[in-house]
Amino acid sequence: MWPDHAIWWQVYPLGFTGASPTVAHRLRHLESWLDYAIDLGCNGLLLGPVFASETHGYDTVDHFRIDPRLGDDADFDRLIAQAHARGLRVALDGVFNHVARSFARPDWFRRGGLDTFEGHEQLVALDHSNPEVAQYVGDVVRFWIDRGVDAWRLDVAYAVPPEFWRDALPRDRDTWYFGEMIHGDYAGYVEKSGLDSVTQYELWKAIWSSLNDRNFYELSYALGRHNALLDTFVPQTFVGNHDVTRLATRLEDERHLGHALAILFTVAGVPSVYSGDEQAFRGLKEDRAGGDDAIRPAFPASPDELAPHGRPTYRLHQELIGVRRRHPWLTRARxxxxxxxxxxxxxxxxxxxxxxxxxxxxSDQEQRFPLEDTPPVPAHSWELLTSP
Structure with a gap:
């Protein structure tokens, strides 16, 4: 299965392209970054929302239309063709839990529009018990699969009844579906929904938290739970995405950035890298209007315009992704x-x-591990020993 070899480079298009209210062909901006993703070692492009919306992409008004701030159908088709020509799979962000209040079918709103997503008045929850909603979602997904889409991230899956996905999603193509889950019974949700995977937020939290607190017992516990998930599915793993504070900001000691990345790329999962994290971008997510802006910045026209201080982190990503590519069995490793x-x-x-x-x-001292044929590891360092 191709997802066992997938390593995603995640992009939030509206932020990445500096989209403003004006209509423009901004998806073309991404084309100059495709070779960059390949050089990084990735073979998948995971796109945030690209459908017509009111503001940030998660308030969709039309799932069948490209957001005019990003371009049009021709721009999308060209991006798909350019990505596929380079061997990059493409995933879309399916926002099907809620829509904008201006969505054309208010009769599909749950409780007449009284139910919203986490109190956001402009994000109205859909009624997933309505067969027309399931039919609509299936039609949307199939429409874009026919246009070349290889995979779907299902936004806020945790708020959608798992059985909805089993009924709505087309299954006659080699398409990979993963849902956004934060808390809860990951394996149970996968079994009930028929999804291929869900996001592994437990591991994400344990990685940075154990490093900040100098408490590897937390990570050890989380890895035990992570191993158990493999009996049911392979999780989608990450140390950063478009919804959380940047890793370089989150870590209290920048010397531990390599530790976090080494964990990500040597444990089981289908990993993703959030664009900019490979350059040690910083950004703090805040709980306020516009609080995501710092973690979703505009990128320059081409990689050549990136600041040079990010190159060591980029090379570290290349090194560790290279390990993953040489040992693809790590996707399902215990x-x-x-x-x-x-x-x-x-x-x-x-x-x-x-x-x-x-x-x-x-620690602040060199460590000698009580394991055969292992070198001493300097303070605040890591060592990866691989077979030839």
Missing amino acids: TTVEHLTNESLALRSSHGEESVLLLLNI
Whole structure:
């Protein structure tokens, strides 16, 4: 299955292209970044909302139309063709839990429009018990699959009854579906919904939190839960996305950025890199109007215009994604804890007879791990030992 080899580069198009209220062909902006994603090591382009919306893309007004701030059908078809020509799969963001209040079918609103998404008055929840809503979602998904889309991120899946997806989504193509889940029973939701995967927020939180708190016991516990999920599905993994504070901002000690990335790329999952994180972009998400702006900035016209200080982080991503590409079995690997203290951790990820060993040290002293044939690891460093 191709998703076992997928490594996504995630883009929030409205922010990335600096979209303003004016109509323009901004999707073409992304074309100059496709080779950059390939050079990074990614083979998938995970797009945020591209459908016509009122403001930020998650207040959709028409799922069959490209947002005029981004371009038109021809721009979208060209982007798909350019991506596929480079071997990049393309995923779209399906916002089907809620729509804009100006959406053309208010008779599909749940409780007549009284139910909103997390109190946002302009984001009106759809009635997922209505067969017409299921038919509409299926028609939308099939329409864009026919236009070349390979995968779908299903926004706010956790607020949608899981059975809805099983009924609505077309299954006659080699399409990969993953839902946005934050809390809850991940495996149970996958089984009931028929989705291929969900987002692994538990692991995301454990990675940065254990590094900040110098408490690898938290990560060890989370990895045990992560392993158990593999009995049902392969999670979609990340250390950053368009909804959370940038990793370089979140980590209290910048020396631990490599630790977080090494964990991401050596444990099971279908990983994604949020555009800009590979350049150590900073940005704080705030709970206010416009609070996402700092984590969804505009990008320059081409990679050549990026600031040079991001290059070491870019090269580190290349190195670790290279490990992942050389060891594709890591997608389904189980990870065992070989050594554990608050500030040092040895993780062995294995699949069959293959394995890699990751040594993590976030203490202020050099650490010698009680494992055979392992080198000492300097303070605030990590070491990855792979088989040839």
